[in-house]
Amino acid sequence: MVETIQWTDEGVVMIDQTRLPREQVFVTCRDYKEVAEAIRSMVIRGAPAIGVAAAMGVALGVREGADFETVCQTLAQTRPTAVNLFWAIERMRRVAAAMNGASSGEVAARMIEEARGIREDDIAICRAIGRNGAPLVPDGKTVLTHCNAGALATAGYGTALGVIRAAAESGKQIDVFADETRPFLQGSRLTAWELQQDGIATTIITDNMAGHFLHSGRIGCVVVGADRIAANGDVANKIGTYSVAVLAKENGVPFYVAAPVSTFDLSIPSGEAIPIEQRSAAEVTHVFGVPIAPESIAVANPAFDVTPARYVTAIICERGVARAPYEESLRNMLR
Amino acid sequence: MVETIQWTDEGVVMIDQTRLPREQVFVTCRDYKEVAEAIRSMVIRGAPAIGVAAAMGVALGVREGADFETVCQTLAQTRPTAVNLFWAIERMRRVAAAMNGASSGEVAARMIEEARGIREDDIAICRAIGRNGAPLVPDGKTVLTHCNAGALATAGYGTALGVIRAAAESGKQIDVFADETRPFLQGSRLTAWELQQDGIATTIITDNMAGHFLHSGRIGCVVVGADRIAANGDVANKIGTYSVAVLAKENGVPFYVAAPVSTFDLSIPSGEAIPIEQRSAAEVTHVFGVPIAPESIAVANPAFDVTPARYVTAIICERGVARAPYEESLRNMLR
Numbered sequence: 001m002v003e004t005i006q007w008t009d010e011g012v013v014m015i016d017q018t019r020l021p022r023e024q025v026f027v028t029c030r031d032y033k034e035v036a037e038a039i040r041s042m043v044i045r046g047a048p049a050i051g052v053a054a055a056m057g058v059a060l061g062v063r064e065g066a067d068f069e070t071v072c073q074t075l076a077q078t079r080p081t082a083v084n085l086f087w088a089i090e091r092m093r094r095v096a097a098a099m100n101g102a103s104s105g106e107v108a109a110r111m112i113e114e115a116r117g118i119r120e121d122d123i124a125i126c127r128a129i130g131r132n133g134a135p136l137v138p139d140g141k142t143v144l145t146h147c148n149a150g151a152l153a154t155a156g157y158g159t160a161l162g163v164i165r166a167a168a169e170s171g172k173q174i175d176v177f178a179d180e181t182r183p184f185l186q187g188s189r190l191t192a193w194e195l196q197q198d199g200i201a202t203t204i205i206t207d208n209m210a211g212h213f214l215h216s217g218r219i220g221c222v223v224v225g226a227d228r229i230a231a232n233g234d235v236a237n238k239i240g241t242y243s244v245a246v247l248a249k250e251n252g253v254p255f256y257v258a259a260p261v262s263t264f265d266l267s268i269p270s271g272e273a274i275p276i277e278q279r280s281a282a283e284v285t286h287v288f289g290v291p292i293a294p295e296s297i298a299v300a301n302p303a304f305d306v307t308p309a310r311y312v313t314a315i316i317c318e319r320g321v322a323r324a325p326y327e328e329s330l331r332n333m334l335r
Numbered sequence: 336m337v338e339t340i341q342w343t344d345e346g347v348v349m350i351d352q353t354r355l356p357r358e359q360v361f362v363t364c365r366d367y368k369e370v371a372e373a374i375r376s377m378v379i380r381g382a383p384a385i386g387v388a389a390a391m392g393v394a395l396g397v398r399e400g401a402d403f404e405t406v407c408q409t410l411a412q413t414r415p416t417a418v419n420l421f422w423a424i425e426r427m428r429r430v431a432a433a434m435n436g437a438s439s440g441e442v443a444a445r446m447i448e449e450a451r452g453i454r455e456d457d458i459a460i461c462r463a464i465g466r467n468g469a470p471l472v473p474d475g476k477t478v479l480t481h482c483n484a485g486a487l488a489t490a491g492y493g494t495a496l497g498v499i500r501a502a503a504e505s506g507k508q509i510d511v512f513a514d515e516t517r518p519f520l521q522g523s524r525l526t527a528w529e530l531q532q533d534g535i536a537t538t539i540i541t542d543n544m545a546g547h548f549l550h551s552g553r554i555g556c557v558v559v560g561a562d563r564i565a566a567n568g569d570v571a572n573k574i575g576t577y578s579v580a581v582l583a584k585e586n587g588v589p590f591y592v593a594a595p596v597s598t599f600d601l602s603i604p605s606g607e608a609i610p611i612e613q614r615s616a617a618e619v620t621h622v623f624g625v626p627i628a629p630e631s632i633a634v635a636n637p638a639f640d641v642t643p644a645r646y647v648t649a650i651i652c653e654r655g656v657a658r659a660p661y662e663e664s665l666r667n668m669l670r
Contacts, residue, residue: 021629188620204619205635206542208516208543212574239543240542287623287627288625291357292520293356293515293520293523298538300539302547305546
C-alpha cells in the first residue's frame with residue numbers, strides 16, 4: 001500500500017493525488033506554506049488526510065520559526081468544509097499552549113511528535129472503523145461507494161474503503177462499484193486504483209449510473225466517507241453524496257457513512273450551517289487540461305453537498321455504530 | 336442555428352457531434368453503410384435525429400441499388416434503444432412497398448423525398464412540442480436538463496430544448512442548468528453550446544450536482560427528452576435520467592419528458608422490456624483520448640436507463656400534454 005503522507009527530515013512527503021493513477025509522483029513540502037498549497041490544490045485531499053497534513057504543516061511552521069498564529073490561520077484557510085482540518089490545528093494548538101516556557105527546540109520537537117502521532121492514530125482509527133463496519137456489509141453483493149474515502153483520504157486503510165477492506169478480509173464475497181466522482185474523478189482515479197492494488201474487484205461507473213444500479217437490486221449497501229457531520233446527523237461529503245443517499249433510500253438499500261469522531265462537529269446543529277466550498281470552473285470545463293465545454297460558459301462547482309440525516313442508515317466510527325436519533329447517538333460516541 | 340443533418344446531392348451531411356464544441360466539422364455519408372457507422376459511433380445521436388439519419392440512409396441505399404432488406408437491417412442494428420430508428424425505417428419500408436412496379440429511379444426519388452419529408456416533419460414537430468410545453472415552464476426559475484435533447488438531437492429546434500426555447504421566446508425569464516452527462520458529455524459539449532448560441536443563460540454542472548440544486552429550491556422544473564416510451568409511460572432516456580427524476584420527485588420539482596409520438600412504443604407494456612444499449616469501456620475510461628482511470632479496470636457503461644412512469648409529471652408531445660394514467664393518455668395521443 002502506498003503511503004499517503006509521511007513526516008521525513010526533509011519535510012512532509014505526499015503522493016500527488018492530482019496525478020494519480022497514471023503517474024505516481026511524490027512531492028516534499030519543506031515549509032508550512034507548501035503544505036497549505038498542497039491542501040488547497042488537492043495534492044492531498046480527504047478529510048482525515050488533510051487533518052494529518054495540517055498538523056504536519058503546523059509542525060513545519062513551528063520548526064521554521066514562523067509566527068504560530070499565522071501558521072494556524074494560513075492552514076485553516078485552505079479549505080472550509082472538512083472539519084478535521086480545524087480539529088487537527090486545534091489539537092496542535094492545545095499541545096503548544098501547554099508548553100509555555102519550553103525552548104523553541106523543545107516545542108518544535110513536541111509538535112513534530114504530535115503530528116506524527118495524529119498520523120499513527122488515524123491509521124488505527126481507520127482499522128477500528130473497518131472492524132465496526134464490516135458486519136454491516138451484506139455478503140455476496142456489490143458495495144457502492146462515492147468519491148475516495150480510502151487509504152489516500154486518510155493516513156492509511158481508509159474509512160469507507162476501510163469498511164470494504166475489513167469486510168473483504170473477513171471473508172465476505174463482495175465487489176465494489178466506484179462512482180467516478182466528477183469533477184475531480186476521485187472514484188476512477190483514486191478508489192479504483194487503490195482497490196485494484198488490493199485485488200478487490202472494482203467496476204467504475206459514471207456518477208449518473210449509480211441510480212440505475214441501485215434500482216437493479218445488485219447493490220447490497222452504500223458506504224461513503226464524510227467531511228463534517230452536524231449534531232443532528234446531517235452529513236457533508238463530496239458533491240453527489242446526497243443524490244446517492246436519496247437513490248439508496250428510494251430503492252431500500254442501506255446507506256452508511258464511515259468517519260472518525262474527529263469529523264463530528266456537534267457545535268453545528270444541522271447541515272445547513274456547514275460551509276460548502278465552491279471550486280474553480282476549470283475543474284468542470286477541463287479534464288487533465290483538455291477542454292470539454294464551450295469557452296466562457298458558466299459553471300457551478302460546489303465541492304460538497306449535505307445529506308440530511310433521514311437518509312443515513314448508520315454512521316460508523318472508531319467507537320461503534322451510531323443510529324438515529326443522531327443527536328443522542330453522536331453525543332454518546334464523544335463521551 | 337447549425338444544421339444537424341441535411342440531404343445533399345453528394346450524400347447525407349451531418350455535423351460531427353463527437354467533435355463539438357471545440358471543432359465544427361461536417362461529414363458527408365455517401366452510402367448507407369457510412370450512415371450506419373455515423374449512427375453507431377454517435378457522429379449523429381438523439382432519438383429523432385437518428386430517425387432522420389436512418390431514413391436518409393435507406394434512401395441512399397436504394398439510390399445506390401443495394402438490397403433493400405440488407406439496407407434496412409444494417410441501419411436497424413446500429414443502436415437498440417431509441418425506437419425512432421425503427422419507426423423511421425418502417426415508414427420508409429411502407430412507402431417502398433406501396434411502389435410495387437415502379438422503376439428503380441422512381442423508387443429512389445420517392446425514398447429521397449420521404450426522407451427529406453421526415454426531416455422537415457421533425458422540425459415542425461419540435462416546434463409544436465415547444466408550443467405545448469412552454470406554458471408548463473415556471474417563470475423566473477431555472478430549468479434543469481440532462482443530456483442533449485436539442486437541435487442537435489433532432490432535425491432542428493429540439494424536444495426538451497424546444498420547450499426551453501419556446502418558453503424563452505414567450506418572454507419567460509429562465510436560465511438553464513445543463514448536466515454535463517457523462518460519459519459522452521452531451522450536456523457540456525452539445526446542450527451548453529447550442530444554448531450559448533441562442534443567448535439562453537446556461538450553467539454547466541456535473542451530473543452528481545443535480546440533486547444538490549434540485550434540493551436548493553432554485554430549479555423550477557426538469558425537462559428531458561426520451562429514446563423510447565412504453566405503453567405505461569415508463570421512459571427510456573440517457574443514463575442518469577432516472578436519478579434526476581427520483582431527485583426531482585423527492586424535492587417536489589415537476590419532471591417533464593418532451594418527445595415526439597414516434598418515440599412512443601405502445602407494443603411494449605413497460606420499461607422493463609426496453610433493450611438498454613451497453614457501450615464501450617473506453618467512453619468511461621478516456622476523455623478525448625486522455626486516460627482518467629487505471630489500466631484494465633472493469634467498467635459498466637449502460638447508455639440508457641428507464642424512469643418509471645410514477646416519476647414523470649407529464650409527457651409533452653406534438654399533439655399535446657399527456658398525464659397519468661399514461662396507458663390511456665398515450666393511446667389517446669396516437670388516435
